[in-house]
Amino acid sequence: xxxxxxxxxxxxxxxxxxxxxxxxxxxxxxxxxxxxxxxxxxxxxxxxxxxxxxxxxxxxxxxxxxxxxxxxxxxxxxxxxxxxxxxxxxxxxxxxxxxxxxxxxxxxxxxxxxxxxxxxxxxxxxxxxxxxxxxxxxxxxxxxxxxxxxxxxxxxxxxxxxxxxxxxxxxxxxxxxxxxxxxxxxxxxxxxxxxxxxxxxxxxxxxxxxxxxxxxxxxxxxxxxxxxxxxxxxxxxxxxxxxxxxxxxxxxxxxxxxxxxxxxxxx
Amino acid sequence: xxxxxxxxxxxxxxxxxxxxxxxxxxxxxxxxxxxxxxxxxxxxxxxxxxxxxxxxxxxxxxxxxxxxxxxxxxxxxxxxxxxxxxxxxxxxxxxxxxxxxxxxxxxxxxxxxxxxxxxxxxxxxxxxxxxxxxxxxxxxxxxxxxxxxxxxxxxxxxxxxxxxxxxxxxxxxxxxxxxxxxxxxxxxxxxxxxxxxxxxxxxxxxxxxxxxxxxxxxxxxxxxxxxxxxxxxxxxxxxxxxxxxxxxxxxxxxxxxxxxxxxxxxxxxxxxxx
Numbered sequence: 337x338x339x340x341x342x343x344x345x346x347x348x349x350x351x352x353x354x355x356x357x358x359x360x361x362x363x364x365x366x367x368x369x370x371x372x373x374x375x376x377x378x379x380x381x382x383x384x385x386x387x388x389x390x391x392x393x394x395x396x397x398x399x400x401x402x403x404x405x406x407x408x409x410x411x412x413x414x415x416x417x418x419x420x421x422x423x424x425x426x427x428x429x430x431x432x433x434x435x436x437x438x439x440x441x442x443x444x445x446x447x448x449x450x451x452x453x454x455x456x457x458x459x460x461x462x463x464x465x466x467x468x469x470x471x472x473x474x475x476x477x478x479x480x481x482x483x484x485x486x487x488x489x490x491x492x493x494x495x496x497x498x499x500x501x502x503x504x505x506x507x508x509x510x511x512x513x514x515x516x517x518x519x520x521x522x523x524x525x526x527x528x529x530x531x532x533x534x535x536x537x538x539x540x541x542x543x544x545x546x547x548x549x550x551x552x553x554x555x556x557x558x559x560x561x562x563x564x565x566x567x568x569x570x571x572x573x574x575x576x577x578x579x580x581x582x583x584x585x586x587x588x589x590x591x592x593x594x595x596x597x598x599x600x601x602x603x
Numbered sequence: 604x605x606x607x608x609x610x611x612x613x614x615x616x617x618x619x620x621x622x623x624x625x626x627x628x629x630x631x632x633x634x635x636x637x638x639x640x641x642x643x644x645x646x647x648x649x650x651x652x653x654x655x656x657x658x659x660x661x662x663x664x665x666x667x668x669x670x671x672x673x674x675x676x677x678x679x680x681x682x683x684x685x686x687x688x689x690x691x692x693x694x695x696x697x698x699x700x701x702x703x704x705x706x707x708x709x710x711x712x713x714x715x716x717x718x719x720x721x722x723x724x725x726x727x728x729x730x731x732x733x734x735x736x737x738x739x740x741x742x743x744x745x746x747x748x749x750x751x752x753x754x755x756x757x758x759x760x761x762x763x764x765x766x767x768x769x770x771x772x773x774x775x776x777x778x779x780x781x782x783x784x785x786x787x788x789x790x791x792x793x794x795x796x797x798x799x800x801x802x803x804x805x806x807x808x809x810x811x812x813x814x815x816x817x818x819x820x821x822x823x824x825x826x827x828x829x830x831x832x833x834x835x836x837x838x839x840x841x842x843x844x845x846x847x848x849x850x851x852x853x854x855x856x857x858x859x860x861x862x863x864x865x866x867x868x869x870x871x872x873x874x875x876x877x
Contacts, residue, residue, distance in 0.1 A: 343690050349682065350699035353761075356714045357702050359724070363717070371717070376727040418617055421610035429608050436611065438871065443622060445867040447818040449836040450856030451622070453843050454629040479621050482614070540707035542821050547840065556709045560825055563713040568720075575710040586705040590698065 357579075364388075364576035368569025387573035394570070395558060401577055404554035407470040408538040411477040415485040415534045416527065418478070423490040424515070440483040448543035452476065456547050466550050473554070476544040481534040488533060492526020493519065529592055536585045539578070629860075632853035647850035656841075657855065660833035663823070664859070667752060667834065668816035672809055674756035679763025679808070680801075684793075686764075687771045697768070704761035712825035715754045716740065719826070742831040751832045755822040759815070763808050770804035771797075810869060817863055835859040 363371045364387055366380045391397050426433035455476055459465035464472030496519050504514045520527070542556045549557065555578050562571035636644035651657045686697050703711055718724045719739040726736040739746045774797070782796045820836035829841040835855055843852035864871075 339690075342685060342688065346685050346690055346693075346696050349685075350696045353700045353702045356706060356711055356718075359714050359718070360706075360710060363714075372722065374722045374727070375730055376722065376724045378724070418614040422614040425608050425610035432608055432611055436614070439618060439622075441867070441871055442864075443618070445814055445863050445870070446626075447820075447836055447856065447859050447863055449818075449820060449839045449852075450629060450860040451625050453839060453849065453852045453856050454625040454632060455621070456843070457632065457849055458625060458628060475621050478617070482618075486614075540709070542709050543836070543840075547843070556707065559709050559713055563709075563716055563825060564828065568713075568717045571713050571717075575707075575713055578707050578710055582707050582710075583705060586701070590701075 360572050360575045360579065363568050363572035366569075368567065371568040371572070387569040388576075391562070391570040391573045395553075397558075397574070397577075400553055400555050400558050403468075403470050403549075403552065404539060404556075404578075405581075407473050407477060407554055408535045410471075410474045411481060411538040412531045412534045414474060414478040415481045416489065416531060419482060419486040419489045419530070420493070420520075420527065423486060423493045424519075426490065427493060436486070440486060443479060444483045448480070449547075451479070452544050452547040455544075459548065465548060466552050468552050470549055470552065470554060473544060473548050476548060477538040477541055480541060480544070481537050484537065485530050485534045488530035489523070489527055492523040492530070495526070496522045529589060532585050532589055536582060536589075539581060629853045629856055632849050633857045635850055637848065637850040647848075647854035650848070650851050651854055651858070654851075656830065656833055657838055660835050660838035660855075661858075663748070663832055664817070664819070664835045664862075666748075667755070667819055667823075668813050670752045671755045671759070671816045671819070672812050674752065675760045675763050675812060676805065676808060678756065678760040679767055680805075682760065682764045683767035683771055684797075687768060700764060701761045703758050708758065708821050709825060711758050712754070712821055715757075716826050719750055719754075740827050740831065742827065747827050747831050751819075751823045751826055754826060755816070755819060758822070759812060763812060766804055766808050767801065770801055774800050814863060814866055814870070817866055818859070835862075 362378075362380045365383050365385070367382060367384055367386055368390070370377055370381050388397070422436065426436055455472070456465055459467075459472040462472075464475065467473070500522070501514050501518050504518045505511075509517070540556065542560070545554050546557045546560065555574055559571055559574040559578065562574060631642065633647050634643040634645070635641070636646040637650075638646070682700055686693055686700070690696065720726075721736055721738050725739065726734075730736065737746065738744060739750050741747060778800070779792060779796055782792045787795070818836060819834055820840070823832040823834050824837045824840070826832070829837050829845070833841070835858060839852045839855035839859070842848045842855060846852075
């Protein structure tokens with residue numbers, strides 16, 4: 337009896353939590369009229385791609401999609417290019433490790449808006465404000481993702497057993513060879529997880545995207561404007577595009593999320 | 604590489620350019636008279652102090668974090684306890700309750716806004732019971748503030764759930780079994796065994812989630828616009844984007860940044876060499 341009650345409660349919460357996902361998809365693939373109907377319909381009537389066509393007709397939907405993907409991919413490259421060498425360096429220096437830790441906690445604590453406003457003003461002078469490819473946004477996103485990227489990369493690199501590296505060195509391998517053929521391959525799962533997480537954070541990021549890309553927008557501000565101007569159908573079409581990589585990455589990473597990557601990285 | 608520490612230099616340089624420089628520049632903007640360009644000047648802060656919208660943003664920014672964190676910690680704890688047990692299909696249930704956080708924030712908020720719209724799903728359900736439609740998110744409606752709290756807590760509860768679920772899984776089973784053998788009931792076992800063992804994780808969750816709630820931006824902005832339920836972040840965005848006032852925007856950002864750093868002192872202190 338008690339178990340039936342608990343299971344019922346769990347199923348009710350689960351259904352409630354899945355509802356937003358269901359409604360996004362329903363609104364994306366039914367005519368916008370259905371999303372504005374009264375009383376609101378919970379089940380899809382006619383299935384159509386009209387919202388995607390209308391959204392592409394009013395705004396630069398495909399360029400926005402490309403910009404979002406490009407910014408996220410480039411943010412992954414920049415973040416890992418900075419974080420991996422740093423993680424290799426701080427492995428040998430406890431002092432540098434603590435110093436970097438402190439700075440990255442500060443990065444994580446500062447509100448986006450406090451940095452986005454001065455960055456926007458500075459980027460105007462540097463030609464990075466509203467950059468067509470979102471180069472300025474990449475710089476800002478790398479700032480957001482560095483604490484996460486660094487901690488996950490550091491965890492992976494520290495987990496490489498010293499003995500294995502020492503064995504390679506005794507066999508006469510140079511430091512560069514040890515790095516390329518032993519350390520990095522062994523840390524690859526963690527670096528892969530870091531790359532996916534960084535991609536996801538950049539893909540979802542809203543505040544910097546809103547302030548730094550005023551007309552050359554990626555997807556999140558586009559979705560915001562469609563929502564604010566009362567277009568649930570078009571907004572849901574943009575949302576559906578955003579969902580694809582987001583959900584794929586979350587599903588791939590789910591085991592490690594449960595293992596505490598999130599809580600660990602957020603320490 | 605003669606010195607291994609050199610490999611950390613690109614990261615340090617990056618932080619200098621994209622963290623230190625804008626931070627210093629923000630302070631400069633915040634203390635510059637927008638009229639004459641004189642520095643230092645308290646003019647931007649005087650402008651804030653004379654703006655009723657700023658004070659509404661400040662009050663909301665003080666009230667929202669404790670309410671959001673209380674809700675998500677209680678909700679996350681309840682969910683973790685519920686789904687840690689031996690329920691059928693619990694793998695599916697655990698995945699399902701992560702959905703609100705797995706959705707990109709703006710996607711979740713866009714659908715929440717439509718859920719609460721005058722012709723939205725909630726009013727549709729209520730109409731079935733003969734209740735008149737309510738403009739839940741309308742500016743000046745007390746329900747708009749409550750909606751921001753509830754929607755933000757709904758979105759972030761899965762993070763607390765994940766933290767507590769892994770903490771629960773790591774608890775030593777022997778302690779709980781000993782209490783059970785001693786005849787302690789469910790409530791007593793929870794209050795005297797489980798809860799004290801979870802205390803460190805709960806404290807970490809409250810601190811981290813509190814810091815995030817302090818920086819709240821997208822939830823009030825997407826649900827209610829700038830003037831519905833203003834917070835410091837959306838106020839700074841409004842000053843910069845709609846009023847074209849870099850100084851006031853930077854000043855509001857500095858106020859929020861100082862609050863965040865103050866709130867993070869326990870976190871920063873824990874990291875210092877001990």
